[in-house]
Amino acid sequence: MAVDVGQAGPSLRGARLRISAFLWRRRWVKGAILLLPPLAWLVLIYLVALAALLVSAFWTSDSFTGRILHTWNLANFRDIFSFGDTTYLRIALTTIWIAAAVTAIDVVLAFPIAYFMARVARPRTRTLLFVLVLLPLWSSYIVRVYAWRVILKENGLLNWSLNLVGLPDADLAFTRTSMVLVFSYVWLPFMIIPVYTALERIPDSLLEASGDLGARGLRTLRSVMLPLALPGIVAGSIFTFSLTLGDYLTPVLIGGPDAQFIGNVVFANVGVANNVPFAAAYATIPVIVIAIYLAAAKRLGAFEAL
Amino acid sequence: MRKVRWGWAVLALVAAALVVPAAGVGSRQGGTLKMIAWDGYLDAKWVKPFEKQSGCAVAAKIATTSDEMVALMRQGGGGQYDMVSASGDASLRLIYGGDLQPVDVSKVPQWKDFFAPFKSPPNNTVGGKHYGISLQFGPNTLVYRTDKVKPAPTSWSAIYGPKYKGRLTIPDNPIQIADAALYLMKTQPSLGIKDPYELNKAQFDATVNLLKKQRPLIKKYWVGSPDNAELISSGDAWLGPTWPITTGSLLAKKVPVKELIPKEGATSWLDTWMLSKKSKNVDCAYKWFRYISSPSVQALQGTTWGETPVNSKACPLMNKLSKGSCAIYHANEPLSYYRSLYFWKTPIADCGNGKKDCMDYSKWVDAWTKIKAS
Numbered sequence: 001m002a003v004d005v006g007q008a009g010p011s012l013r014g015a016r017l018r019i020s021a022f023l024w025r026r027r028w029v030k031g032a033i034l035l036l037p038p039l040a041w042l043v044l045i046y047l048v049a050l051a052a053l054l055v056s057a058f059w060t061s062d063s064f065t066g067r068i069l070h071t072w073n074l075a076n077f078r079d080i081f082s083f084g085d086t087t088y089l090r091i092a093l094t095t096i097w098i099a100a101a102v103t104a105i106d107v108v109l110a111f112p113i114a115y116f117m118a119r120v121a122r123p124r125t126r127t128l129l130f131v132l133v134l135l136p137l138w139s140s141y142i143v144r145v146y147a148w149r150v151i152l153k154e155n156g157l158l159n160w161s162l163n164l165v166g167l168p169d170a171d172l173a174f175t176r177t178s179m180v181l182v183f184s185y186v187w188l189p190f191m192i193i194p195v196y197t198a199l200e201r202i203p204d205s206l207l208e209a210s211g212d213l214g215a216r217g218l219r220t221l222r223s224v225m226l227p228l229a230l231p232g233i234v235a236g237s238i239f240t241f242s243l244t245l246g247d248y249l250t251p252v253l254i255g256g257p258d259a260q261f262i263g264n265v266v267f268a269n270v271g272v273a274n275n276v277p278f279a280a281a282y283a284t285i286p287v288i289v290i291a292i293y294l295a296a297a298k299r300l301g302a303f304e305a306l
Numbered sequence: 307m308r309k310v311r312w313g314w315a316v317l318a319l320v321a322a323a324l325v326v327p328a329a330g331v332g333s334r335q336g337g338t339l340k341m342i343a344w345d346g347y348l349d350a351k352w353v354k355p356f357e358k359q360s361g362c363a364v365a366a367k368i369a370t371t372s373d374e375m376v377a378l379m380r381q382g383g384g385g386q387y388d389m390v391s392a393s394g395d396a397s398l399r400l401i402y403g404g405d406l407q408p409v410d411v412s413k414v415p416q417w418k419d420f421f422a423p424f425k426s427p428p429n430n431t432v433g434g435k436h437y438g439i440s441l442q443f444g445p446n447t448l449v450y451r452t453d454k455v456k457p458a459p460t461s462w463s464a465i466y467g468p469k470y471k472g473r474l475t476i477p478d479n480p481i482q483i484a485d486a487a488l489y490l491m492k493t494q495p496s497l498g499i500k501d502p503y504e505l506n507k508a509q510f511d512a513t514v515n516l517l518k519k520q521r522p523l524i525k526k527y528w529v530g531s532p533d534n535a536e537l538i539s540s541g542d543a544w545l546g547p548t549w550p551i552t553t554g555s556l557l558a559k560k561v562p563v564k565e566l567i568p569k570e571g572a573t574s575w576l577d578t579w580m581l582s583k584k585s586k587n588v589d590c591a592y593k594w595f596r597y598i599s600s601p602s603v604q605a606l607q608g609t610t611w612g613e614t615p616v617n618s619k620a621c622p623l624m625n626k627l628s629k630g631s632c633a634i635y636h637a638n639e640p641l642s643y644y645r646s647l648y649f650w651k652t653p654i655a656d657c658g659n660g661k662k663d664c665m666d667y668s669k670w671v672d673a674w675t676k677i678k679a680s
Contacts, residue, residue, distance in 0.1 A: 079672075106391060
C-alpha cells in the first residue's frame with residue numbers, strides 16, 4: 001500500500017489537483033457535468049416526444065393500411081374545431097368543466113382538513129391525520145376507483161344502506177355525478193398537502209395582529225388566512241385539475257354512457273383506429289389548457305408554495 | 307433469521323431468472339417459430355406438447371390490439387415474425403398489404419373437418435386463395451336477466467326500444483355498429499344493406515342514427531368480459547350483447563341469465579393463424595397448422611378461453627374436458643346456426659361494387675365517438 005502511493009501517488013495526485021483546479025476556475029463545467037444526465041433525459045425523452053406529438057398532429061393516416069402520410073395539412077384540427085359537428089369540442093369542454101368542478105370541490109373539502117391539521121391539531125393527532133391522508137396513495141388508483149364501483153352499484157353498499165333505513169335507491173352508479181365524486185375522492189390528498197403547507201407557514205403574529213385590530217374569526221379568515229393560503233390552493237389545484245384532465249380510466253370504469261374524456265378519444269384513435277395524427281392533434285388541447293393554467297398559477301404565486 | 311430468508315429469496319430470484327429464458331428459447335433442430343398472438347393463445351398447455359412432438363420451438367410475442375399485430379408483422383420490412391393469430395378486423399389489412407403468403411390447405415388434412423363456413427371465410431380467403439387457417443370464433447349473443455326481462459326476447463329489437471331504458475349495456479367497440487347494421491338489414495330491407503360491414507353513406511347514416519337513439523337507453527358501455535359480467539350480476543344492467551364466456555361465468559355464479567342468438571342473426575369474431583410472406587420456418591408453420599387444427603387441441607383451447615372451435619370433431623372432446631361446454635359454446639349446432647353469424651371483417655372503402663363508396667374503419671371509429679357523445 002505504502003509502495004503504491006510512493007510510486008503512482010505524485011502523478012495521480014497531480015492530475016487530480018489539475019482537474020479540480022480546472023473545475024474551480026471554470027465553474028460552469030462543473031454545473032454542466034452535474035446537469036448533463038437529467039438535461040439529456042429531459043430533452044430527449046420529454047421535449048423530443050412533445051415535439052414529435054406536435055409535428056405528427058399535422059400529418060394524416062391512411063385509414064386502410066394504417067401507414068402515416070407525411071403531407072402537411074390542417075385536416076385534423078379542422079375536424080376538431082368544426083362548427084358543423086361540435087362533438088370533439090364538446091368532449092373537450094366537458095372534460096375541462098369536470099376538472100374544474102373536481103378542483104372546486106376539493107378546495108372546499110381540503111381547506112378545513114388542512115386548517116385543522118396545520119393550526120388546531122396537536123403534533124400527535126397531526127401525524128395521525130397525515131398518515132390517514134396519505135395512506136390511500138399507497139394503494140393502486142384503479143383499486144380505489146373499483147372500490148367506489150362496489151359502493152355505488154345497484155346492489156352495492158350505498159343502496160343497501162339507504163334501503164336499510166327505508167330510503168329508495170340512489171341510482172348514482174355510472175353517471176356524471178359518480179364520476180365527479182370519485183375524482184374528488186382520489187385527488188383529495190393532492191389538495192390537502194399544499195394547502196396545509198401554506199397554512200402552516202402563516203405566522204401566528206399576523207393572526208394575533210388581525211385580532212388586535214378588531215377583526216373577528218370570519219374577517220381574519222377572509223382577509224388574512226385566505227390570501228396567504230391562496231398560493232397553496234392554486235398549487236393543489238394544478239394537481240387536481242391536470243390529473244382529472246388527463247385521466248381516462250375513471251370514465252371507463254365509473255362513468256355513464258356519455259363518459260368520454262379527452263384521454264378516451266386519444267386512446268380510441270391510437271389503440272383502436274390507429275389514427276395517431278388525429279390523436280396527436282387532439283392531445284394538444286390539454287397541453288394548451290394546462291399551459292394557460294400554469295401561466296395563471298404562476299402569477300398567483302403558486303410555485304412558491306409547491 | 308432475516309438474513310437467511312433474504313438469501314433464499316435472492317437465490318430463488320436468480321434461479322427463476324435463469325430458468326425462465328431457458329424455457330422459452332430451448333434450441334430445437336426444427337427451428338424457432340416466432341409467433342404474434344392474443345394473450346393466452348400460446349398457452350403452455352398446448353405449446354409444450356407441440357414443441358415436444360414437432361421439434362420446433364415457439365417464441366411468443368403477445369399483442370393486445372389488432373393494430374399492434376399489423377404493426378408487428380410489418381416491423382423492419384416484415385419477416386421478423388413467422389405467424390400471427392389475426393382477428394377478422396386485422397386480417398384483410400394484412401392480406402391487401404401483401405404481408406402474408408398463401409396457405410396450401412391440402413397439407414392440413416384437419417381442414418376438411420372444419421364447419422363449412424370456416425373453410426374459406428371472406429376474412430382470410432380472398433380470390434379463392436387461403437391466407438391462413440381459421441382457429442376459433444365466438445358469437446356476440448344477446449344475454450338477459452330471466453328475473454327482470456319478461457317476456458323473453460327473441461329479437462334484437464329489445465335493445466333498440468324504450469322498454470328497458472337505463473338497463474342496457476353495450477360493448478364499447480366501433481365494430482358494434484355492425485350489430486345495428488345487421489338489425490336494419492333484417493328489419494328495413496328498403497335500405498338495401500347486404501353486408502353489415504359494407505355500408506354506403508346512406509346506410510351508414512341510418513345505422514348511426516339508430517345507435518344515437520339507443521344511447522339514452524344505455525346504463526354503461528362495457529369494456530371487457532369482467533365489466534360486462536359485473537354490470538349484469540349487480541342488476542345495474544339487465545340485457546345486452548355479450549360473449550358466451552361472460553354468460554358462462556354468470557351461470558357459474560348462479561346469476562339467473564339466458565343467452566340467445568336472436569332471429570336476425572348475430573355478428574361474431576373469428577381468429578385465423580396466418581403465415582408471413584418472408585417466413586423461413588414454413589415446415590414448422592405447417593406442423594403448427596395441423597397441430598392447432600386437430601380436434602383435441604381445438605377442444606382444449608376452446609374450453610380454456612371460452613371460444614368455439616372451428617373443427618366439427620372437437621365437440622365430444624370438449625365435454626370430456628368440461629361437462630356441457632360443447633353446448634355452452636355452441637360447438638354442436640346445425641349448419642343453419644353458423645349461417646346466421648356474420649363474421650367480423652375490417653370495413654373498407656372498396657366493397658366490391660367498383661365505386662369505393664363504402665365507409666371505412668376510421669369513419670366507424672369517428673362515428674362511434676360521436677354516438678357516445680350524442
